[in-house]
Amino acid sequence: MPNDETTVMINPSFHLQAGCHERDDPAYKAYRARWHKNPANNVVERFPVHLDIETTSACNLRCPMCFQAQADTRPDYGFMRWDLFTRLIDEGSEKGLASIKLQYRGEPLLSDNLEEMVAYAKQKGVIEVMFNTNATLLDSKRARALIDAGLDKIICSVDGHTPEVYNPIRVFPKRPGDFDLVLRNIQGLRRLREELGSAHPLIRVQMVDMPENHAYVQEYTDFWMQNGADAVAIEEKLDYFGEFVSLSLSRAEADRAIYPEFQCEQPWQRLFVLWNGKVTMCCGDHYHRLPLGQLFMPDEQEELTAQLAHARTRGAAETRDGLLEVTPATRMREVRKLVGRLDSHDELSLVGVRDEYDNLVQARATIEEIWSGETLQRVRHAHRGGRSHEISVCASCSLRDAAHRNYNKQNGNPDDATQKVPA
């Protein structure tokens, strides 16, 4: 239901400071047009325009503003398997996938086969292949291999322009960060690119805007534009830990805020695939609170069969529609058949059984099925109608908060100007 009042928020926390991070060729421009126009026009293509592929969830740094620094919220660590990666690219290249970012919650240069992944995606016709990195592992050998593989864009997360600003922010687990190393690596990549006469990768340097570096935005921009960057950007700090929402809203108040002008663009643009094949809808769901599915990996067949066998020995009481409503009709029939064969006297928790069925059902999903599935349709419908607060992960999303702050600022409203759902 298109809503004339709705404003599509294109990443409200990202601000380009200098340079250019776009390309000029027709294929690139056509894909960017799809990226920008699909959310506003409510166009849901057969396959997402873009996939964020988490090659690893591990990181070699422990920066205090990142959830990687919090022991209790760190993700399970792992590296994506090659067969899952190629399956994603193979499916996508047949169905309109235009760009990939080989990073989500970890540091992609920890993956030994990152260069092979870049090369595979480029050979399959992906128009833009990129990743974010802290650049600490970007030595000359990796830089050369990435240029040779055809990497289109590299986004270096560097939160300062001097050792004094940078080193206390981008820290290793047991020692301060190393600004000189990162500077050397970025300059080295730029020099190598020029020596090889290559037009790629485009180098963007960016920082998270924090009290520690806020005063230096202009100096930072000037410094990096003279030291390797083609473009410089800043990102607003996101509220991973519920420390702040706005100047005057508490977390609980913000979670109940109705924000009718807001429609997030991501459910029309992209999907995120975690290293282990789990799929999540956006960059705002770091903790995978709204699971959309689990991609099936061929040589996990044995594990899936064991899971099936295990489920068949468990309680059958869980036949509530709650489980079935999020699955496509064909999967529902399979679940019903399975449930019919289960022993109804099992004492195990219904929630556990329900999760197991969910995994079982969704294990066979493809990206195309997840993208057109009922869960995402419900999310899109809520956002189109200005009801993003009805999706719990969106209600507590820091990007929604950022959009709220920016909207009020632009319209001269007080910081807490919003309707709230009654507690």
Ligand code: SF4
């Ligand atoms: S949680 Fe919702 S509002 Fe936040 S990025 Fe995801 S879809 Fe957008």
